[in-house]
Amino acid sequence: MYGGHIGIALAGKGFKSTIPMWLLVLATQLPDWADAAVCSAGSAGTSEMWSHSLPAVAVLGLMLAIPYFASSRDIAAASLIAMIVVSHAVADYATGLKPTWPGGPHIGLELYHRPMMDFVVEGVVIVIGWMIYRRSLAPEKRQTSPVTTLLVALMLLQLAASVSFSLFPGIKKC
Numbered sequence: 319m320y321g322g323h324i325g326i327a328l329a330g331k332g333f334k335s336t337i338p339m340w341l342l343v344l345a346t347q348l349p350d351w352a353d354a355a356v357c358s359a360g361s362a363g364t365s366e367m368w369s370h371s372l373p374a375v376a377v378l379g380l381m382l383a384i385p386y387f388a389s390s391r392d393i394a395a396a397s398l399i400a401m402i403v404v405s406h407a408v409a410d411y412a413t414g415l416k417p418t419w420p421g422g423p424h425i426g427l428e429l430y431h432r433p434m435m436d437f438v439v440e441g442v443v444i445v446i447g448w449m450i451y452r453r454s455l456a457p458e459k460r461q462t463s464p465v466t467t468l469l470v471a472l473m474l475l476q477l478a479a480s481v482s483f484s485l486f487p488g489i490k491k492c
């Protein structure tokens with residue numbers, strides 16, 4: 319998944335406004351960055367197992383949630399951060415084909431092969447995440463242009479991603 323991950327980060331901000339936005343974006347992107355790190359370290363064949371399998375995202379989630387809990391003492395927010403990291407794998411099962419656990423099957427709907435469907439599904443995730451975020455703002459802030467621009471920018475970003483998937487179907491992240 320691409321823009322949909324950012325939609326999930328926005329929903330997290332809507333649920334728990336005390337969590338900094340950068341940390342929520344880090345939480346949604348961490349498995350992809352872990353994948354790139356393992357991949358560029360020379361283990362391209364196993365990088366998804368180390369970054370996107372269910373045990374991997376559980377470990378990555380705890381790596382963010384434990385230090386956050388240690389500094390904030392907010393167990394609900396720390397749990398939300400862990401859940402958002404795990405959501406990355408779940409969201410990627412919709413768009414790609416990802417490992418489940420060592421020795422387990424690869425599963426996924428592979429929406430990247432159907433860019434129109436990918437745009438619709440990720441667009442819905444972005445809009446729902448944005449609505450949850452917007453609801454958490456003070457009423458006078460909800461109609462302001464930065465809030466609207468955010469949604470437009472995310473949808474354009476996703477459109478660009480979906481179009482590039484249709485133009486370059488074999489594109490690989492690493």
Ligand SMILES: [Zn+2]
Pocket residue numbers: 319349350370406410
């Ligand atoms: Zn991913």
